[in-house]
Amino acid sequence: MMNKWKLLPLALALAVAAPAQADALDDRVAASQAAIQKFASSLQGDLQAAMQEGGPIQAIEVCQQRAPEIASDISSETGWTVGRTSLKLRNPDNAPDEWERAVLKDFDAQRAAGVPAAELSRHEVVEEGDDTVFRFMRAIPTAGLCLTCHGSELGGDIKHALERLYPDDQATGYSEGDVRGAFTIIQRM
Ligand code: HEC
Incomplete structure (x- = not known):
């Protein structure tokens, strides 16, 4: 017969491990x-400085070069x-994968239900092939400043500059408060 006392250390180890895992998460x-x-504050700082120094056309280059850097x-x-x-991309390199697409759709649904974009984030531990990965996303709210390049009525110069750099640009037509997109992080575990 199995000695139940032999299982005690195991039970204790599991009881200790569960909260430790929650802490790690x-x-x-x-x-x-x-x-x-x-990421957000360096980009916003560079963007604002470029807007002030050189105007929006120069700031487009900052977004194009500094954001990926x-x-x-x-x-x-x-x-x-x-x-x-x-979900609506300017640069196709930023395309979401399946997990990201589902989260972005959920962010939009929550925003439509009245949750402020600034409060939307999501994390999950997921299996991807043979890997276990930690995934995190945080919504990026559209601020007034963003409308110069992501709003409904772009200035003629800005429109042309964007069309030249991003022929398939879909990232316009936003209003203040909309979810413009999200920051996304993948950590291998
Ligand atoms: C001066 C023009 C300009 C302004 C102002 C601007 N953006 Fe952008 N935005 C761009 C450009 C250009 C890209 C493409 C960057 C790239 O090539 O990676 C971009 C890309 C993005 C992306 C990546 C997803 C995609 O569509 O490729 C997000 C998210 C984003 N912008 C959010 C914002 C937010 C939020 C603000 C306001 C705080 C803002 N942008 C202000 C020009 C601008």
Whole structure:
């Protein structure tokens, strides 16, 4: 017969492991939030400076060059994959994968139900092939500043500059408060 006392250490180990795992997950969420904060504030800083110094046409170049640079800097610092994505893309390189697409749709649905875009985020541990990965997304709200290049009525010069760089641009027609897209992070576990 199985001695139930032999199982006691195992039961204790499991009881201790469960909260430790929850803590580890909380840590990942917090670290992801911090990385995104850094991404958002560097990009916003560069964007605002470029708008003030050279106007929106110059700022387009900042978005085109700095956004991927900042993303890859933070990716190499952290060892994660960090980026931006959207359901309506300007740069096709930012296309969402299946998990991201579903989350973006859910963000839009929650926004339509009245939840402010700034409050929308999601994390999940998912199996991808042989890998277990931690995934995190945080919605990017459309601010007034963004409408110059993502709104419904773009200035003629801006329209032309964007058309030249992004012939398949879909990232216009937004209003303030809309979910413009999301920051996205993938961490291998
Ligand atoms: C001066 C023009 C300009 C302004 C202002 C601007 N953007 Fe963009 N945005 C761009 C360009 C250009 C890209 C494409 C960047 C690239 O090639 O990766 C882009 C891409 C994006 C993307 C990546 C997804 C995609 O469609 O490719 C997001 C998300 C985004 N912008 C959000 C914002 C938000 C939020 C604001 C306001 C805080 C903002 N943008 C302001 C020009 C602008």
